[in-house]
Amino acid sequence: MKVVKFGGSSLASATQLEKVLQIVKEDPERRFVVVSAPGKRNEQDTKVTDALIRYYRDYVEENDVTSHQEWIIERYSDMVKELNLKPSIIEKISKSILKLATLPIEDNDFLYDAFLAAGENNNAKLIAAYFNQNGIAARYVHPKEAGMIVSSEPGNAQILPGSYDKIEELANAQEVLVIPGFFGVTQDGQICTFSRGGSDITGSIIAAGVKADLYENFTDVDGIFAAHPGIIAHPHSIPELTYREMRELAYAGFSVLHDEALIPAYRGKIPLVIKNTNNPSHPGTRIVLQHTTQALPVVGIAADSHFTSINMSKYLMNREVGFGRKVLQILEDLNIRWEHMPTGIDDLSLILRDRELTPIKEEEILRQLRQKLEVDHAEIEHGLSIIMIVGENMKSHVGLTATATKALSDHQINIQMISQGSSEVSIMIVINSEQEKAAIKALYQAFFSEVH
Structure with a gap:
């Protein structure tokens, strides 16, 4: 049983979503799919999350937000058209994006989080619909339904220990569950986001909760390198790391995986693998409790x-x-x-x-x-x-x-x-x-x- 998380670059366009579909189809053990918001399609493009931040800023300043709403809806609409999905899905997404501009501004500590979370939430709806239309029985699951109950700390939510019992029940589902990353729900129903790299954290929590055999984190690189490829040309690829080694590297700037995302999987003793959506046959980098092969003294x-x-x-x-x-x-x-x-x-x-x-x-x-x-x-x-x-x-x-x-x-x-x-x-x-x-x-x- 595997939990699979896809990052923003893996979900940026219809072409990328077709790769994601094949990855999930080729392994029936990939039963939980955690998704980020759509990332950049090219260098000049805007991430959906960045567009939502601009939408939020103009909304709280009581400026006209129509252009932001249209751009975000159009971004999802382009994928819906290219993937030949039923128009009902874009109607749901449009309604969700427009509804943000009706939320109270005054005394609302969670407003920013509600705007940010819309990127992942709506992408999960779209991807579940896409899977269903293409031979994968799938169901969109809101974090509240999944049992992702978190502390009331906007932008820095922590999963509450009692949540894991409810999350464990997801393992009984017959369909592939598509879960938006990056946020949970407080005990009084407020949307509350994790810190940066929050979709990695969601994937790790779900993996620990359902007691997965493996947590696969798909991104746009062939695993983790021994040094930054922007500084070292063609650096050595690391086949295996321990959690302690990854924690040290993540702390000191290895941005492939957010260090906070390691904690639930580490405590749940779940092996983790970093893989490339654009090159899924590459073994990637496995993160384990103890080395299973002879490792170099310096990894x-x-x-x-x-x-x-x-x-x-x-x-x-x-x-x-x-x-x-x-x-x-x-x-x-x-x-x-x-x-x-x-x-x-x-x-x-x-x-x-x-x-x-x-x-x-x-x-x-x-x-x-x-x-x-x-x-x-x-x-x-x-x-x-x-x-x-x-x-x-x-x-x-x-x-x-x-x-x-x-x-x-x-x-x-x-x-x-x-x-x-x-x-x-x-x-x-x-x-x-x-x-x-x-x-x-x-x-x-x-x-x-x-x-x-």
Whole structure:
């Protein structure tokens, strides 16, 4: 029993939907299909989700929204015509898109989510109709009916634990169930979306709920590569990753799969495979609990920019009881999340994402460090990137850190900080962002030159 999720690029046009139909038809075990909103048909095109955002903005500003409504309806209508579907389906979709402009604006925390979710919701209706008209007994299932009951956190919904009992009942269905991704329904019936990459999260929740044998995530690439193909020409393809390795790579910028989407499938012990809608015969990349084949010591190298470091020094810091807690209390009081904390005996740094800070918060942090904690020196450094060298087998190989530091040194790349967690799944290196691409190239050459 398989849960299959298709991304926006896989559902962007009638041509793409024909590929999706064949993929579902060729394997009767693909019984649950989770869908995104239609993506771009070409570089100049607009995603349906982006069009819905513009529709929402003009609606709340009480501007004329007719052009937005027409464009979105026309986008679905084009697919309905090209696929020779019955006109009743576009009537349902049109009604749904127009109804958005009747929702209350005042005191409606979920209005934005309702607009965004319309892309996935209407696409699921269209795809279920298309399947039925072409030999697949299918049924559209709204997340409420599916049991996707979520917390009341607009834009950051979390599945409620009690939902899984209801979701498990979906396994009894005789038809292929087509479920819109990206959103659930709160206990009081409000549409509430997951965070970015939310359709991946829906697929993972459904897979865990129905206890699927496999969760297939179809996108527009042949799985996951050892480094970003925009930086490395023809990088090594990774046949298998563990969940821990994927979590590290997703955290550091591998955008093929949203890291939050891993959690339900990981907890449900469901293997996951990333596959290509445009090349479905390719085996893709499997994500499993433990390696089933002999893996390289380093499976991938990822990088992410837009990090900031708060650096502080205080003589005899290590002898001061509670110093670390007081530093973290400053951040907590300002509602700031931190990512890493490299330390020395008299030095401490906190790495966090740029978006966590504002100029006012920066000033307040420095003021409190100097006045309350009486540090000798405090500064905030911007323009940093984090590079993650990832592999569960690293712990059984000597000298990998030396290989990494030598590769960077040979290319005159300065290391700001370096850290390896106790689990030894990854080595984290902090560098200046302008050297990020050069660092990726140097490290890839050091670890993967013999793979090709």
